[in-house]
């Protein structure tokens with residue numbers, strides 16, 4: 420294997436579709452979260468400023484739901500693939516738009532949560548981020564600086580900057596394979612990653628229940644349930660190592 424080849428790698432982007440079979444709701448499907456609740460109220464800094472009790476209550480309920488959800492075969496296959504690629508000296512980067520922790524529960528090591536994490540909260544005063552599996556209220560004091568009333572979910576809302584963008588762009592620039600799993604492809608910047616990877620010379624593959632908004636940008640697409648498509652694809656890659 421040449422050094423140039425060893426430095427390139429596999430980049431996977433996941434969205435709500437990979438967690439659907441673990442019982443966590445997607446966003447834009449017919450029964451999706453945003454068809455039931457107004458996005459402007461629950462996923463914007465302005466909505467939080469208007470009604471913090473309502474927003475904290477919504478995220479508290481979603482955090483509680485995580486206590487009983489378990490990774491499915493797709494999460495487990497990605498974790499197995501990461502270990503196999505690393506053992507073979509290949510790079511593997513998992514970027515997720517999901518705020519759940521099912522990839523970590525499945526054993527994935529290197530996960531970039533570009534939209535934040537539901538099991539963490541952040542203090543608007545000291546900017547400290549802490550792991551927080553329980554409810555937060557509008558009067559919960561920050562465990563670090565003790566400021567009261569300034570704790571919020573560590574999730575990226577509309578109008579805010581996604582996290583880890585420098586690392587993500589670096590990994591996309593050296594991808595030789597980019598795979599998008601369970602995402603509708605209509606929230607940027609994630610929806611544009613396929614084009615960045617193509618520009619860097621990567622092959623691109625979509626695994627989704629149905630064609631995403633960006634389906635035409637992929638070299639190959641397979642449609643069906645993530646719990647079936649992802650283990651099959653990961654096995655193909657591992658057989659070739």
Ligand code: NAD
Pocket residue numbers: 433434435436437439440445446447448451453461462516517518534574575576577600601602603604605606626627628629631643644645646
């Ligand atoms: P999405 O709901 O827009 O799309 C989910 C996709 O998964 C759909 O294309 C659907 O066909 C597919 N799918 C459903 N079940 C599947 C299965 N079993 N197997 C395979 N595919 C399946 O979710 P998204 O693309 O992840 O949305 C973009 C991101 O935008 C979200 O992940 C979220 O982080 C972000 N967002 C964040 C907020 C916020 O509060 N911060 C609000 C809205 C959206």
